[in-house]
Structure formats: structure tokens, C-alpha cells
Amino acid sequence: MPVTVGVRHAGVREVQYGGIPHMPVELNHTIVHARNNRESAEFLTGILDFKVGDEWGPFIPVANSNGVTLDFASIPVESITMQHYAFLIRV
Numbered sequence: 001m002p003v004t005v006g007v008r009h010a011g012v013r014e015v016q017y018g019g020i021p022h023m024p025v026e027l028n029h030t031i032v033h034a035r036n037n038r039e040s041a042e043f044l045t046g047i048l049d050f051k052v053g054d055e056w057g058p059f060i061p062v063a064n065s066n067g068v069t070l071d072f073a074s075i076p077v078e079s080i081t082m083q084h085y086a087f088l089i090r091v
Helices: 039-049
Strands: 003-007 011-016 022-025 029-034 057-062 069-074
Touching: 022 069, 029 039, 039 069
Parallel strands: 029 069
Antiparallel strands: 003 011, 011 022, 057 069
16 A cells, blocks of 8 residues: 655644545654663753653653654664764754
8 A cells, every 4th residue: 555645844744544544643752772871861961951851661761842752772882873863953
């Protein structure tokens, strides 16, 4: 079945899949691999003035202003691959 995606502003997307009516879809979180989840989360919050959330299982969440969380997870250093995150900063 083909998937049709229509992008709307403010990060909300309407997705139609087969006969299913449009439903809103928003990015909720993404996992950020790190050597040390707490140290990495605190480093980012020090730069961007976010707050480190309460530990949740293996994750240290950092929520940004649009509600998306970056969930930091500690993994072996040899398993870490390059990741890209872009932040829009309005002054």
C-alpha cells in the first residue's frame, strides 16, 4: 500500500495510509547514543539551557522547547556512530 505524506507547518504531519483517514503525527523523541548518558545530557543542557529530566530506565531525557526529547543512552564507545541533530535557535 502506498503511503502519502502531506507536511503542515509547526512540525505536524498528516499521513494517509491506504484507507485510513488522516492522523496527526509528531516526532516525540529520539535516542542519542553516548559514552556516558548523564554527562552528555548535562553537557547539552549547559549549552542550550535545557533541563535534564529524571532518569527513565537506561535513558536520561532532555526536552527541548517544542516537546521533543533527546533520550541519552550509554552504549559501548565502539558502537557509537555519527548522528546529526539540528536546532533552530531564535534570538
